[in-house]
Amino acid sequence: MKRRTPLTVITGPLGSGKTTLLRHILDSFPKKIAILMNEFGEIGIDTKIIQGKNVQIADLGGGCVCCSLLGEFEAAVNEIIDSVDPDNIVVETTGVAEPDALVFDIQESLTKVRLDGVVTVIDADAMVKYPSVGHTSRIQIEAADTILLNKVDLVSESELKAIEDKLHSLNEVASILHTQRCQVDPDLLFGIGRERVQPPPHHVHQLEFDSFGYTSDATFNRQCFEVFADSLGTDVYRAKGFIRFAEGIYLFNFVAGRWDLEPFEQEATELVFIGKQVRARKEEILNRLKPCEQ
Numbered sequence: 001m002k003r004r005t006p007l008t009v010i011t012g013p014l015g016s017g018k019t020t021l022l023r024h025i026l027d028s029f030p031k032k033i034a035i036l037m038n039e040f041g042e043i044g045i046d047t048k049i050i051q052g053k054n055v056q057i058a059d060l061g062g063g064c065v066c067c068s069l070l071g072e073f074e075a076a077v078n079e080i081i082d083s084v085d086p087d088n089i090v091v092e093t094t095g096v097a098e099p100d101a102l103v104f105d106i107q108e109s110l111t112k113v114r115l116d117g118v119v120t121v122i123d124a125d126a127m128v129k130y131p132s133v134g135h136t137s138r139i140q141i142e143a144a145d146t147i148l149l150n151k152v153d154l155v156s157e158s159e160l161k162a163i164e165d166k167l168h169s170l171n172e173v174a175s176i177l178h179t180q181r182c183q184v185d186p187d188l189l190f191g192i193g194r195e196r197v198q199p200p201p202h203h204v205h206q207l208e209f210d211s212f213g214y215t216s217d218a219t220f221n222r223q224c225f226e227v228f229a230d231s232l233g234t235d236v237y238r239a240k241g242f243i244r245f246a247e248g249i250y251l252f253n254f255v256a257g258r259w260d261l262e263p264f265e266q267e268a269t270e271l272v273f274i275g276k277q278v279r280a281r282k283e284e285i286l287n288r289l290k291p292c293e294q
Helices: 018-028 045-050 070-084 099-109 124-129 135-142 157-170 222-234 278-292
Strands: 005-011 033-037 056-059 088-092 113-123 146-150 175-178 210-216 238-245 248-255 258-263 269-275
Touching: 005 018, 005 099, 018 033, 018 045, 018 088, 018 113, 018 146, 033 045, 033 070, 045 056, 045 238, 045 269, 056 070, 070 088, 070 099, 099 113, 099 135, 113 124, 113 135, 124 157, 135 157, 146 157, 157 175, 210 238, 210 278, 222 238, 222 248, 222 278, 269 278
Parallel strands: 005 088, 005 113, 033 056, 033 088, 113 146, 146 175
Antiparallel strands: 210 269, 238 248, 238 269, 248 258
16 A cells, blocks of 8 residues: 655745745755645745755645635645655745645545644744734644744843743644754754644634735835835735846745845845735835835
8 A cells, every 4th residue: 555645734824934945845855845835915925935955845725725725725735745755844824824724634534644743833033023913823722742942142042931821821742943045954843743633723714814916027225125025014014026126036035024025036026025914005115115216
């Protein structure tokens, strides 16, 4: 009888570091990995960040893998096993996904895989800035076998202790690993052998965020764009994508008021902005960005 392929779910709030973790796994884990990514936003930024790593990617597109895409998810998993036969499958959910429905579906419906574990990435800095844990984040924490408490370098020891206490109050069984930029031994993430059985979810998933995308062939003034990035804190929770300056293309990451730029090989400017009712402010946000075009 053919072995069931181990499948690991990576979940966590918007901007916590899930794609950073995937990049680290691909650089440091020697086995053949297939990745399924489900993005929130009309432009698939994360898929482009991961592409070129000699991995098989099935981009599930817009929507939510935990609810509306369950049927497509099953087909994608079976297709990857039949065509690639990977050693491990890793599913990265969108930051607004509630993974309980996904975990239940994997246990009940996917006969070719076994759920190895759920890894939830939590942004320590965001937990300090936004201490109230929302409904979706709570479910992500409760589902975890392992919690990566990321960006611990941005908080104090006392703040870190308070965050850990809060996480333990929501999930008594998950191990908590402290990380910076999700640097962790991959052997701590795989081979968990989850034994908990996920009960069927009894809730209707209602998205807390919406998003809009922006593309441009223009070259942007870097100083102007940095001023624009500094101004985003009141408008959006998460922004990501690629931005073209005179010196080259950069990967832009913005989370909860903090942002950075990383040189990246890409062809054009593509940005996604995510927040509560952010579409209603699309015109005003883009009116601040467009003057940066040279």
